[in-house]
Amino acid sequence: MHIKDDHYTRMLQGLAYTVIILGSLACLIPFLLIISASLTANDSIIKDGYHFIPAQFSLEGYKTVFTFPDEVLRAYGVTLFTTVTGTVLGLFFMTMAGYVLARKDFKYRNTFSFYIYFTTLFGGGLVPWYIMMTKYLHLTDSYGALIFPGLMTPFLIILMKNFIRSAVPEELFESAKIDGAGDFKIYWRIVLQLSMPGIATVGLFLALAYWNDWFSSSLFINDPHKYQLQFHLYNVINSAAFIANMGAGTGVSLGADLPTESTKMAMAIVVTGPILFLYPFIQRYFVKGLTIGAVKG
Amino acid sequence: MKKKAGRRSLVTLTTAALALSLLAGCGGNNSGNNSTSSETDGNAGTAVKTDSSTATPADTGIDTSKKVELQFYMLGDAPKDLPVIQEEINKMAQEELNATVKFNYTSWTDWDQKYKLLLSSGQAIDLIFTADWTQYQSYAKRGAFLAIDELLPKAAPELQKFVPESMWEDVKVDGKIYTVPATYKEYVTNGFVWREDLRKKYNLPQPTDLASYEAYMDGIAKNEPDMMPMSLNSDIGNNLHYIYTELNKMVGALPYGMGVKYESPATVYTYWGSDEQKEELKTMKRWADKGFIPKNVLNIKDTMQDPVTSGKAASMFGDNPTRYNDMKMKISTTHPDWELGYYPFGKTTGYATPVHPIHNGFAIPKNSKNPERALAFYQKLVLDKRYNQLTEYGIEGKNYTVEDGYYKLVGTSQSNGFSREGMNGWAWRNPEFMLFDKGFDGVKAIFEELDKIQKPDLFLGFAEDYSSYQAEKAALEQVEKQYLFPLEAGLVDDIDKGLETFMQKAKQAGLEKIQAEWTKQWNAYVAEKGIK
Numbered sequence: 001m002h003i004k005d006d007h008y009t010r011m012l013q014g015l016a017y018t019v020i021i022l023g024s025l026a027c028l029i030p031f032l033l034i035i036s037a038s039l040t041a042n043d044s045i046i047k048d049g050y051h052f053i054p055a056q057f058s059l060e061g062y063k064t065v066f067t068f069p070d071e072v073l074r075a076y077g078v079t080l081f082t083t084v085t086g087t088v089l090g091l092f093f094m095t096m097a098g099y100v101l102a103r104k105d106f107k108y109r110n111t112f113s114f115y116i117y118f119t120t121l122f123g124g125g126l127v128p129w130y131i132m133m134t135k136y137l138h139l140t141d142s143y144g145a146l147i148f149p150g151l152m153t154p155f156l157i158i159l160m161k162n163f164i165r166s167a168v169p170e171e172l173f174e175s176a177k178i179d180g181a182g183d184f185k186i187y188w189r190i191v192l193q194l195s196m197p198g199i200a201t202v203g204l205f206l207a208l209a210y211w212n213d214w215f216s217s218s219l220f221i222n223d224p225h226k227y228q229l230q231f232h233l234y235n236v237i238n239s240a241a242f243i244a245n246m247g248a249g250t251g252v253s254l255g256a257d258l259p260t261e262s263t264k265m266a267m268a269i270v271v272t273g274p275i276l277f278l279y280p281f282i283q284r285y286f287v288k289g290l291t292i293g294a295v296k297g
Numbered sequence: 298m299k300k301k302a303g304r305r306s307l308v309t310l311t312t313a314a315l316a317l318s319l320l321a322g323c324g325g326n327n328s329g330n331n332s333t334s335s336e337t338d339g340n341a342g343t344a345v346k347t348d349s350s351t352a353t354p355a356d357t358g359i360d361t362s363k364k365v366e367l368q369f370y371m372l373g374d375a376p377k378d379l380p381v382i383q384e385e386i387n388k389m390a391q392e393e394l395n396a397t398v399k400f401n402y403t404s405w406t407d408w409d410q411k412y413k414l415l416l417s418s419g420q421a422i423d424l425i426f427t428a429d430w431t432q433y434q435s436y437a438k439r440g441a442f443l444a445i446d447e448l449l450p451k452a453a454p455e456l457q458k459f460v461p462e463s464m465w466e467d468v469k470v471d472g473k474i475y476t477v478p479a480t481y482k483e484y485v486t487n488g489f490v491w492r493e494d495l496r497k498k499y500n501l502p503q504p505t506d507l508a509s510y511e512a513y514m515d516g517i518a519k520n521e522p523d524m525m526p527m528s529l530n531s532d533i534g535n536n537l538h539y540i541y542t543e544l545n546k547m548v549g550a551l552p553y554g555m556g557v558k559y560e561s562p563a564t565v566y567t568y569w570g571s572d573e574q575k576e577e578l579k580t581m582k583r584w585a586d587k588g589f590i591p592k593n594v595l596n597i598k599d600t601m602q603d604p605v606t607s608g609k610a611a612s613m614f615g616d617n618p619t620r621y622n623d624m625k626m627k628i629s630t631t632h633p634d635w636e637l638g639y640y641p642f643g644k645t646t647g648y649a650t651p652v653h654p655i656h657n658g659f660a661i662p663k664n665s666k667n668p669e670r671a672l673a674f675y676q677k678l679v680l681d682k683r684y685n686q687l688t689e690y691g692i693e694g695k696n697y698t699v700e701d702g703y704y705k706l707v708g709t710s711q712s713n714g715f716s717r718e719g720m721n722g723w724a725w726r727n728p729e730f731m732l733f734d735k736g737f738d739g740v741k742a743i744f745e746e747l748d749k750i751q752k753p754d755l756f757l758g759f760a761e762d763y764s765s766y767q768a769e770k771a772a773l774e775q776v777e778k779q780y781l782f783p784l785e786a787g788l789v790d791d792i793d794k795g796l797e798t799f800m801q802k803a804k805q806a807g808l809e810k811i812q813a814e815w816t817k818q819w820n821a822y823v824a825e826k827g828i829k
Contacts, residue, residue, distance in 0.1 A: 029549070043607050043631075067712070126414070127414065127417060127418065130414045130418050131419065134418060134420055135418060135419065135420060194719045218404070218406060218407055218411070219411065219414070222401040222402060222403075224374070224402075224404075225732055231406070234406055235404050235405070235406045237403055238406040239373070239374055239404065239405035239406065
């Protein structure tokens with residue numbers, strides 16, 4: 001059976017398509033510009049500016065990036081490692097915390113909740129955080145410095161706690177206990193199974209935070225081999241701009257070749273590329289997780 | 298009931314303690330590893346020490362019986378071959394000073410924030426780079442560094458003799474020495490840079506002062522309409538204003554609209570709002586009207602040099618000799634038919650100031666655990682040819698070769714893991730061991746010319762203390778960005794009215810308080826140093 005679309009439906013569809021096409025164009029155009037710039041000869045960028053179609057085609061940018069691919073690859077490795085480890089560990093810690101705080105028979109529930117909530121309102125600031133990480137935890141130049149700060153994000157713990165409270169009926173704890181399950185077993189076999197959508201959401205937030213992180217590298221990592229991907233890219237672009245702009249007052253020689261415009265763009269493509277290709281394939285899991293999380297049955 | 302509660306709190310306590318120990322375990326593990334590894338190193342170290350103590354007696358009077366690792370902090374990015382160099386250096390340092398060094402780099406990204414954190418967090422750092430542009434004076438004043446007056450004769454007597462007495466005098470802050478200055482003399486004063494081939498082609502005047510420079514740009518605008526007459530970017534203050542005042546014999550890059558002329562350094566006047574400033578703004582307005590200054594100048598993020606080397610711009614208002622030379626060398630390979638000309642401002646103003654000793658140096662932060670060894674090591678870095686050349690140029694044969702006394706890089710700066718001064722070791726340059734690229738001869742020639750008219754830099758020895766007007770300073774910076782930059786870029790039609798608005802806003806931000814306090818400090822400085 002086929003219902004013929006009426007006039008208004010078709011108009012709405014037309015309108016919707018136009019809006020979506022315009023919207024995606026607005027997102028795509030800057031990216032196309034980067035792709036085009038990465039394929040343009042550097043001189044031509046400086047002279048004529050950016051164009052959608054390379055005025056002077058050249059693969060120089062990519063050649064420069066891939067002469068020493070080890071730096072980019074290593075940064076990839078670091079980011080991949082911190083993202084996976086951080087997300088897995090963080091999920092474990094945060095679901096644990098969420099579970100404990102969701103249990104009504106945990107006596108210091110309110111105290112702990114308040115303590116966690118309090119840190120979202122008042123932080124110590126940058127300097128105390130830096131001192132804590134470097135002087136007391138001795139995390140300078142270690143992967144710990146990249147992973148630890150994200151493990152217990154107050155906002156995500158609160159999210160997790162609320163989710164568990166709404167997804168797992170309290171009576172389940174009791175009945176599981178009567179059946180002989182211990183606290184950890186309840187957590188592992190019941191709470192975790194029932195809060196998958198919540199875990200997917202929190203996991204997504206966490207993974208994105210780790211993938212996009214550059215600030216921890218910036219503060220705590222001195223060894224370039226341990227730079228995260230984002231920071232590596234940021235640093236390459238920044239140092240070039242900085243050295244070139246250091247001003248007439250310093251007399252620092254520009255002896256070393258600085259990465260050119262086309263190289264920077266090529267690097268941006270190399271860094272974002274794989275995720276772009278990967279995203280369409282894993283995206284549906286995220287969407288599923290998020291929607292299940294949104295609809296509470 | 299009560300008992301139960303007690304038990305429960307005990308359980309929470311234990312869990313908390315466990316959790317904490319877990320965290321501490323992770324952190325502690327790390328430092329534990331460090332201590333064990335340094336212990337084994339230590340054993341090896343003492344073994345070497347006993348071997349070599351008879352062969353190379355320590356040349357300083359310090360106690361080197363305990364093995365240490367020095368933490369060395371540099372600005373910028375580390376060269377690729379750093380681990381190799383560090384290993385070579387450590388082999389020697391281990392033997393001679395029973396110390397090893399770890400070279401740490403901040404990277405250029407947000408280096409100023411990291412620099413601040415390094416010094417304020419109380420980390421154990423043994424040596425750190427200092428310069429006027431890293432706020433050496435203000436950190437020294439606030440007690441971030443160790444005064445080395447008494448350490449020097451004991452730990453680095455040779456170095457103390459090597460650096461001229463006048464330089465030690467110049468870097469003093471409140472009567473104490475906090476940094477080891479570099480002795481290499483260079484000029485970072487500005488000069489006109491222009492395309493000589495175009496000048497000849499259209500028979501234009503050679504830029505030697507403001508008028509001839511303007512005439513040159515007029516000619517370019519007329520004959521090469523597609524070219525920018527001058528290269529500019531959004532950093533108006535540094536690229537137009539300060540260059541203009543340098544040409545007008547002002548002392549250094551003075552903040553807050555203060556004015557001090559080189560001939561009469563003891564007289565401070567207010568530059569902002571003066572006729573002299575109006576003259577500057579009128580010039581810039583004229584240049585903007587003629588199209589020398591692009592309308593979107595405040596949005597240009599290009600480097601200053603790229604437009605010139607790619608042929609988009611025909612001149613630069615001012616650049617220092619070293620960077621001019623870099624551009625010239627770059628052009629000679631990419632566009633051999635082009636020519637660049639240079640005219641140092643020193644010839645226009647009649648004097649040139651070599652960099653002040655504060656411009657490059659190394660300090661020992663006050664949290665250093667081994668100040669004596671750090672200084673002894675730094676002496677090696679400056680005065681021992683092996684240490685010096687290894688850290689400045691890398692390994693001979695692998696990273697560079699010497700031909701007819703000239704430095705030559707092996708391969709290209711991309712393929713070579715250690716380019717010239719790749720460790721950013723500007724501070725421990727030793728003129729006696731320095732190797733120069735052949736292309737640097739041009740700079741040397743300019744330096745020699747400037748040597749004839751050199752006069753001391755009066756400004757950099759001045760240590761500003763802005764603690765009493767920090768809030769006003771921040772507010773004023775905003776006002777400058779919003780109201781003064783457009784004026785200085787010639788973008789405001791009515792100069793008088795624009796200047797009036799700016800002055801009014803600046804006064805609201807607390808300009809008068811800042812200026813009064815600054816003047817007081819300047820006068821005290823001039824009196825203390827006996828500058829007249």
